[in-house]
Amino acid sequence: MGLFDIFRKKNKKDLEKQEAEAQTEEQSEQSEQSEQSEQSEQSEQSEQSEQSEQSEQSEQSEQSEQSEQSEQSEQSEQSEQSEQSEQSEQSEQSEQSEQSEQSEQSEQSEQSEQSEQSEQSEQSSIDEDEIETEINSESNDDEKYENGLAKSRSSFGQKLNQLFANFRSVDEDFFEDLEDTLIESDVGVKTAMEISDQLREAVKLENVKGSKDVQNFVIQKLVEIYDAPDNSENELKLNTDGPTVILFIGVNGAGKTTTIGKMANKYRESGKRVLVAAADTFRAGAIQQLDEWAKRDQVDIVKKEEGSDPASVVFDAVKKAKDDNYDILFIDTAGRLQNKVNLMNELAKMNKIITREIPGAPQEVLLVVDATVGQNALNQAKMFKEVADISGIVLTKLDGTARGGIVISIKNEIGIPVKYVGLGEKVSDLQEFNPEKFVYGLFKGLIKE
């Protein structure tokens, strides 16, 4: 199943859950007419769900339930649908029973009144439970993504609303507006043009006309950008023969030290022996910051005084990692961009030391970029790509920005996988990048059914 199919399924389930919640509220409000209202809500629900689900539900429901259902107008829509011809027979019966013309039937309805309420509430709570458990099973991480991307989602949603507010048809003006909307949403010029071109084709060849079709088409194309055949490229490569070395690079303030602090915590908790190295020797504050994380995480640190040669810190750390059998070493570096040649030389020197001590290392060179700087993040990525062999990107502070679309431009324009995302300040807010959860956090609710 493709990513978009998964997305759509989840979206549908969410809508149903919302529906179910709305039902529960209504139920409690309308206590007197609770039986009837419940029935009508159920029938609403079944109208919206698949036909097969409908038939299951109607088979399940009791005759007496159906008799009350059929009094209601929505019910008659249902009874037009083939399987429920039984029901309409019963509705006649129930009218008769209310008039108490036939004693048999009134007995039946009395019985049903007694049992109905409990049966119904049971049934509805089972329905909700089912949806609840399915959603809960993956909800913790889902929630991180959904909360962390809330700003991006609502901003993109607003932009789409604006785009479609004056929608009449798919013409050249519309394509221009669409391109602008996408570019403003930080998905990148290339992606915006690609989607616009694909839409042109789709309008010619397929039945994409109305605003709903167009909106769904755009979301689908955005989701499909993440549909890489091999998502394992998002996982960190680990050394199976000796310590894994992970080097962090990126401009000041991007979130390198914080990310190391969070990652060190995760790996230690999963039972790994973790070492961190304070190779950002440029500022005393940077060393101290990593030191505080190391204490909090209860992991060991290699550090020297401010102004030391970063390469010598790296040398000590790699040696210690090897000699003392650490599983993983995280190296924090300074991100001075003033001089590209210097930066390149410094990184080359560190790399040489690491590889000499541990062949095959570093397993990862992670570029940390701050999502709040928008397109500038892209420029940073391009720049660092020239000076280092970046294996992955950590995109931080997504929680604080509406520019979540930046992941799409990194993916589509730089070609370096985003491996981790920072979705908040807490340790658990650093998440392995999961395209499925990400696109859902970004576009949830924007597909029109």
Ligand SMILES: Nc1nc2c(ncn2[C@@H]2O[C@H](COP(=O)(O)OP(=O)(O)O)[C@@H](O)[C@H]2O)c(=O)[nH]1
């Ligand atoms: N909200 C939020 N803040 C973050 C995230 N990652 C880092 N920060 C903050 O960004 C600031 C700079 O981070 P720092 O690790 O010192 O950046 P460095 O200079 O690259 O080491 C700090 O105040 C962090 O708390 C994130 O994912 N979300």
Ligand SMILES: [Mg+2]
């Ligand atoms: Mg730092």
